[in-house]
Amino acid sequence: MNFPILSTLIFLPLVSAFFLFLSKEQKNNNSAIYISLFSSIATLVLSLFLWFSLDWSSSDFQFVEEQSWINDYIKFKLGVDGISILFIVLTTFITPICILSCVNSVKNRIKEFLIAILVLETLMIGVFCSLDLVIFYLFFEAGLIPMFIIIGVWGGSRRVYSAFKFFLFTLLGSVLMLVAIIAIYWLTGTTDITQIYETKIPKEYQNLLWLAFFSSFAVKTPMWPVHTWLPDAHVEAPTAGSVILAAILLKMAGYGFLRFSIPLFPVATEFFTPLVFFLSIIAIIYTSLVALMQDDMKKLIAYSSVAHMGYVTLGIFTLTKQGIEGSIFQMISHGLISAALFLCVGVVYDRLHSRQISTYGGLVNYIPKYSFLFLVFALAALGLPGTTGFLGEFLVLTGSFQKNYLVAVLATFGVVLGAAYMLWLTKRIIFGQTKNEEIKNLKDANRLEVLMLGTLAIFIVFFGFYPTPLMETFNVSVDNLILNFNQDLDNFKLVKND
Amino acid sequence: MQYAIIFLPLIGSIVGYLGKSITKYFSEVTTSLFVCISAALSIVVFFDGTQNNNYGNYIVLEWISSGDFKANWSINIDPLSSVMLVVVTLISAIVHIYSIGYMSHDPHKPRFMSYLSLFTFSMLALVVSDNFLQLFFGWEGVGLCSYLLIGFWYKKETANNAAIKAFIVNRVGDFGLALGIFLIFFYFGTINYQEVFQMVSQYTDQKLTFLGLEIGLITLICIFLFIGAMGKSAQFLLHTWLPDAMEGPTPVSALIHAATMVTAGVFLVVKCSPIFEYSQVALNLVTVIGIITAIFAASVALVQNDIKKIVAYSTCSQLGYMFFAAGVGAYNVAMFHLFTHAFFKALLFLGSGSVIHAFNDEQDIRNMGGVSKKLPYTYISMLIGTLALTGFPFLSGFYSKDAIIEYAYLSNTILGNYAVVIGIFTAFLTSLYSWRLFFKTFHGSYNNKKTPIEKTHESPLVMLIPLFFLAVGALLSGFTFKEMFIGNHSSDFWQTSIFFLDEIKHELIPTWFLFLTPAIVIISIPISYYYFLSNTSILKEFKNTNLPLYNFLSNKWYIDEFYDILFVKTAKNIGSFFWKKGDLGTIDRFGPDGISRLIKMISNKAARFQTGFIYDYAFVMLIGLSILLTYLILN
Secondary structure (H helix, E strand, O other), rough: OOOHHHHHHHHHHHHHHHHHOOOOOOOOOHHHHHHHHHHHHHHHHHHHHHHHHHOOOOOOOEEEEEEEEEEEOEEEEEEEOHHHHHHHHHHHHHHHHHHHHHHOOOOHHHHHHHHHHHHHHHHHHHHHHHHHHHOOOOOOOOOOOHHHHHHHOOOOOHHHHHHHHHHHHHHHHHHHHHHHHHHHHHOOOOOOOOHHHHHOOOHHHHHHHHHHHHHHHHHHHHOOOOOOOHHHHHHOOOHHHHHHHHHHHHHHHHHHHHHHHHHHHHHHHHHHHHHHHHHHHHHHHHHHHHHHHHHHHHHHHHHHHHHHHHHHHHHOOOOOOOHHHHHHHHHHHHHHHHHHHHHHHHHHHHHOOOEHHHHOHHHOOHHHHHHHHHHHHHHHHHHOOEEEEHHHHHHHHHHHHHHHHHHHHHHHHHHHHHHHHHHHHHHHHHHHOOOHHHHOOOOOOOOHHHHHHHHHHHHHHHHHHEEEEEHHHHHHHHHHHHHHHHHHHHHHHHHHHH | HHHHHHHHHHHHHHHHHHOOOOOOOHHHHHHHHHHHHHHHHHHHHHHHHOOOOOOOOEEEEEEEEOOOOOEEEEEEEEEEHHHHHHHHHHHHHHHHHHHHHHHOOOOOHHHHHHHHHHHHHHHHHHHHOEEHHHHHHHHHHHHHHHHHOOOOOOOOOOHHHHHHHHHHHHHHHHHHHHHHHHHHHHHHHHOEEEHHHHHHHHHHOEEEOOOOOOEEEEHHHHHHHHHHHHEEEEEEEEOOOOHHOOOOOOOHHHHHHEEEEEOOOOOOOHHOHHHHHHHHHHHHHHHHHHHHHHHOOOOOOOOOOOOOHHHHHHHHHHHHHHHHHHOOOOOHHHHHOOOOOOHHHHHHHHHHHHHHOOOOOOOOOOOOOOOOOOOHHHHHHHHHHHHHHHHHOOHHHHHHHHHHHHHHHHHOOOHHHHHHHHHHHHHHHHHHHHHHHHHHHHHOOOOOOOOOOOHHHOOOOOHHHHHHHHHHHHHHHHHHHHHHHHHHHHHHHHHHHHHOOOOOOOEEEOOHHHHHHHHHHHHHHHHHHHHHOOOOHHHHHHHHHHHHHHHHHHOOHHHHHHHHHHHHHHHHHHHHHHHHHHHHHHHHHOOOHHHHHHHHHHHHHHHHHHOHHHHHHHHHHHHHHHHHHHHHHHO
């Protein structure tokens, strides 16, 4: 395979963004939407092709591309395995939906907005393909810029505060990661992670390096207590921004843990596992309770995202088969569900321009199609069996029970709270008496919105009943990850005994 | 055929809803027809099993596979599940037909019928599972349908709250069930019933510390599973959702909250008898909770005035009977009571629905009475239902309930003896509240002010025929199936689907004991007639002199209020506290906002140095110079 399929995948959205940039401003900007939609669907098709042509039974990196970049030391190295491919497909799947959602929600400077989204897509795919720490860092951090612009330009009334908060939080962690990457280069002489997997990082440096990476990933996840940027960012971001933020940007950290923290620093991972468990449990219980009391729909969903990501970090650090597979599944599932929920908020926000829960109530009387879809997503979010939300959580909890039963009990209790805030939200928005007169004149979801939400609903239910295509994709890679981790850990322990 | 039983209701649910605009009765007919076919096939499967021993496990599709954590979508037909298939599909079919009449004025009929069929599918998925995960799917699936149906009239605030309450209390139960499944997987490495059951005997001595207590593994598993069962079957402490669930339409109460879903907990305990049998502690817990629920719910039912709430508490109480039957080790008797109870309790609910219909949606029994002649068919079916429930000789309840008390007696343990005493006393209470309901509804003077007596009307045929079938079931199901379910050769029927470590011997029981319960039941009829109908002033007097007791009972032992303060308000308060004080007050205040304020402050201060006057700079330089000099000199 000589054709550089990964590079094509990464730069296809960027190239079309460039074309978009050159295109003339028109009165109705449908052409901008068509161009970006076309290119994002092309990217999706390409990524699906990549998914199906990937050899799932091998845990090696495939479609590897290597180009020397800076003085032969830093290489532009790309590759995918069973874990990263799903995140790539998630990215390319969510992007067209975001572009579609702009039709209704973005009123001014739509061309620039689409450019930002396409650039962001390039960077996100890049994150999931990178096999070199420096390349990874560049993609990872550059993603901040379009997001910062999306929130800061197209956001709500407090957009500047939120954008800066978002930027400050994420940058703070990232700086430490950059230092750690330089340190790794100094220690091993390379930033190619496949080589670092081989050479290993000395035990005495691992803890510090792990913490540096962790500070960046924890902010991005986000984990308690560095999660407070997320509700603000979500509240102010336009719909498409929220969707990308929740569905994909949050997953970069989970992916980072799997790709870097665990294989590069096995000893430190083992050492810090209790810390991660502790923070995850707080994230689950604490933010679920906070979510219960929110009166802003987007804030509520944002807090629920923090709780759901708590399951992800919990599952990853159980380092059991069920825990890690559950986490990956939960990330994909949350990508779909949270995207759908934010789109749902967007649909009614476009009509009534309010995110306050108290504005709504009794929607089912007037917009039944929308209400039905909302109910489906709410149920998926609270982890009803038969949706993807259930399998992810249940596997994570199964995995965590094998490590620490107390943690599992507490985390399982979060499921009860999840049902509480989600059902209460549904009741206040969808059911009950209609108090607001404006609701009576609301138009039900139009064809475009039904298309977006319906597609997501179909996948959420389909993979809830038949997750095998996803599970098979990362099965071998996860096995390999755990195997290597345990071997590395044993080796380091042997050294200690000598 | 097995596939058809399970999937027809699902197909009916989807097709019925999507095709609602084709013709007027499309949804009603489609869903009912599909469920009826499913019921007919279930009966075929049941008899095929009993006659030809034709049981088996059919795997539909792989569901999930993560390492050893594997589960299939499967249809497992064994004696236990074939009994449940019959109960579920038969009652469901009857309720479907009844609903066509009962809901005829509701604009959302298609949605209602679709939910009913969806419920039937979930319940079937629950009972035919061959592993714990599919059980959990069905378990939460029926919970979802229950949520949707309780909240069916979504404009009513109370209905919405009841729906949420039902779901969340059930989630507390599911929390236990989930932990049970995790524990099983952790130790047994599988969640398939057969594989787990085979391994149980190897783990009887395994101990583990849980929350500082040393406890047997099997016991802990059983307790967790039982918490799940308590939630679904509305046992004491997790029962609060069931009476509130009466906000849903009456057919829903008959199907979900009497005949099928609430018995899922009993089914779970019986299904897991191979595990429960190895833990006497857990069995004792089951018995105790069963006894408490039986008497608690019966005592509350005595003073309720809402016709549906009385029947709901009665259901709660009868479920208590089933649990203590299982707890003393008489699983087959518990299943038998589940079976007969399904008929007569569905009959009572549908009969109540017919009464409510007749009175134009009146549910308070104080506003009824004197309509026995106006509603002859409803009257007769309610009479049969009441007789069957109280255990009047030779009706279905007589065989199953007396058998429970007898087996408790035969189990010959201290707890068993308690169960006997409370069981008999509860049977007495059951008679009292049942006859109170019956007399106040149909006899005495006509008390309704809103609807004149001429306006009350008998229900249409489409509602009466289901009542007829259920009445037949309530009359005959006990007598007909007694031998098969709990007779001397019942183990031929149940085979391996119910497991006994050492079976209770069916010894001779003293004759006086056999006659005790029926005698009490019969005597209580004239007693109720006297106190509730001919001479009500004595009771009024009694109520006024014992007001605290009356309030205690009519407020359901104040458990709802207690929970509200303990859980609901607390959770909300903690939530607000974490949000206002935690996120905003601490993390943001000292985190990003604090840092930005700090930077601003420092830069403001630093800016003041830049005054632009030479003497200021000269002064600073002078200070710097003198510090440098001092440092050099001191060194």
